[in-house]
Amino acid sequence: MDTTRPSLLIRVRDRTDGAAWQEFDGIYRPMIQRFAMARGLPFSDAEEITQQCMTAIQQHIGGFEYDTSRGRFKSWLATLVNNRVRNARRDRREYQPVTGELDALPEGGRAPDEVFDLLWRQEHLRHCLRLVRSEVSASTYEAFVAHVIEDRPIEDVCATLKMTRNQVQAIKSRVTRRIRAHMIELLGAEE
Secondary structure, eight states, X not given: OOOOHHHHHHHTTSTTOHHHHHHHHXXXXXXXXXXXXXXXOOHHHHHHXXXXXXXXXXXXXXXXXXXXXXXXXXXHHHHHHHHHHHHHHHHHHHTSOOOHHHHTOOOXXXXXXXXXXXXXXXXXXXXXXXXXXXXXXXXXXXXXXXXXXXXXXXHHXXXXXXXXXXXXXXXXXXXXXXXXXXXXXXXXXXX
């Protein structure tokens, strides 16, 4: 399966490759929307920013050539989204009464680049979790989610799913390795 990030970016150059666009959209659309909302935009504005960014990507991806010496896709996308969010926030202030309350809204105490990096990792991890979910049994995935994602005590997971401690630990190790392999396949040495 051709899922490495450079390959995905090359595949989406072909506007007729629906599978590539679906995979790309599944990773990047939620990330862009979450970033816009984390920067203080309401859902409707975040949706608009997301659509603008996806349209810009579609318009410019045809001329894309993967060359890490010219910069990373992640950096280009972060700049694109940051600029759109800044413009939207500026435009919203132009049409709203000026008050200190609006300007003092918290943004989570993190710089935009930190927020973007966090969301970048989270969305790629979610994508890898979706891939792994289709590769393992339902009970394996359920045990992994309960113990690792939900951070439930191993004793609770064992009792609920009728598994031994060794089985749950083996599942954690095996699924974590698969997720890590997908992350490396998707992002390469970048992350």
